[in-house]
Amino acid sequence: MFAADSQPDDYPTTQGLHAIDRMLNERTNGEMRVRVYSGGQMGAEKDTLEITVFGGLDLTRVNLAPINSIVPETIVLTLPFLFQSIAHSRAAFDGAVGRKILDAMLPYGLRGMCYYDSGARSFYNTKRPIHSPDDIAGMKIRVQNSDIYVAMIQALGANATPIPYGEVYQSLVQGVVDGAENNYPSYESSRHFEAAGHYSLTRHVMAPEVLVASRRSWDRMTREEQDYLQAAASDSVPIMRKLWDARVGVSRQRVLDRGVQVVEDVDHAAFSEKMLPVWDRFVVTPEMQELVDEIVSLGASPGGESE
Numbered sequence: 001m002f003a004a005d006s007q008p009d010d011y012p013t014t015q016g017l018h019a020i021d022r023m024l025n026e027r028t029n030g031e032m033r034v035r036v037y038s039g040g041q042m043g044a045e046k047d048t049l050e051i052t053v054f055g056g057l058d059l060t061r062v063n064l065a066p067i068n069s070i071v072p073e074t075i076v077l078t079l080p081f082l083f084q085s086i087a088h089s090r091a092a093f094d095g096a097v098g099r100k101i102l103d104a105m106l107p108y109g110l111r112g113m114c115y116y117d118s119g120a121r122s123f124y125n126t127k128r129p130i131h132s133p134d135d136i137a138g139m140k141i142r143v144q145n146s147d148i149y150v151a152m153i154q155a156l157g158a159n160a161t162p163i164p165y166g167e168v169y170q171s172l173v174q175g176v177v178d179g180a181e182n183n184y185p186s187y188e189s190s191r192h193f194e195a196a197g198h199y200s201l202t203r204h205v206m207a208p209e210v211l212v213a214s215r216r217s218w219d220r221m222t223r224e225e226q227d228y229l230q231a232a233a234s235d236s237v238p239i240m241r242k243l244w245d246a247r248v249g250v251s252r253q254r255v256l257d258r259g260v261q262v263v264e265d266v267d268h269a270a271f272s273e274k275m276l277p278v279w280d281r282f283v284v285t286p287e288m289q290e291l292v293d294e295i296v297s298l299g300a301s302p303g304g305e306s307e
Helices: 013-029 043-055 070-077 084-095 095-101 147-155 167-176 184-189 215-220 223-257 268-274 277-280 287-301
Strands: 003-004 035-037 059-063 110-116 121-125 140-145 159-162 179-182 198-205 209-212 262-263
Touching: 003 013, 003 043, 003 147, 013 035, 013 059, 013 209, 013 223, 035 268, 043 059, 043 110, 043 167, 043 209, 070 095, 070 287, 084 095, 084 121, 095 110, 095 287, 110 215, 147 159, 147 277, 147 287, 167 179, 167 262, 179 198, 184 223, 198 215, 198 268, 209 215, 223 262
Parallel strands: 003 035, 003 059, 140 159, 140 179, 198 262
Antiparallel strands: 059 209, 110 209, 121 179, 121 198
């Protein structure tokens, strides 16, 4: 089988794909293997997703963003302030509600295999610590070119500025934007911390990455082959997460060592209250609302907090 990932070969998601190959090789005595094309060799995520739908690729790892316009149910996992913690998000991804969203991809030519972590996104800026929505009001915040991200920033009273990721550093330096938002590894590896030294743990979005198979490829497999592939995909998740958590820890320590002010005292309840109109706008079907309710109820269960 052929698999694509836009990230470099040593990135946790790509290593998850390599883990699938190793497990299949061992469990099937070499009868099933996965050749991984990393670093965007097969094109951008939007491209590899399209190729996978038509059967040109067997597997691809993508962000949820390019799937949101195809499978409405996936929008639920991108709702801001939906998850209370990393533990809460993982419980949703690994449970029945996560499987329902993966299965919703079937009519669109995709078989959802598993979720990979993409961490918790938080706000950072050049001006001041952000403890509550009042602190971010009026700021110019860079966001992805996404309707839901723009709506989130507007709901907080700030000005959403969609610009390409590669232009964020210079935009922070020049004052084109006051801040942006991302996870620890991206904040550190992009060196945005050099320009924006206030990092507030809002953890406003914990949307996952997703590994999808071509339904055409899936339907050609025997039931036994399908079982082998699904088991290997599921078993690759804890491997990916261990690598991801280690990477988060390293990045966090690096920015702390460089003098970044990490703000942990954040009024999450105040932020969440501001998101109600955003949820109303994007949760547009009873099926989506049911998924939201299931995820919210999971958050009421005992669970640890991880960052």
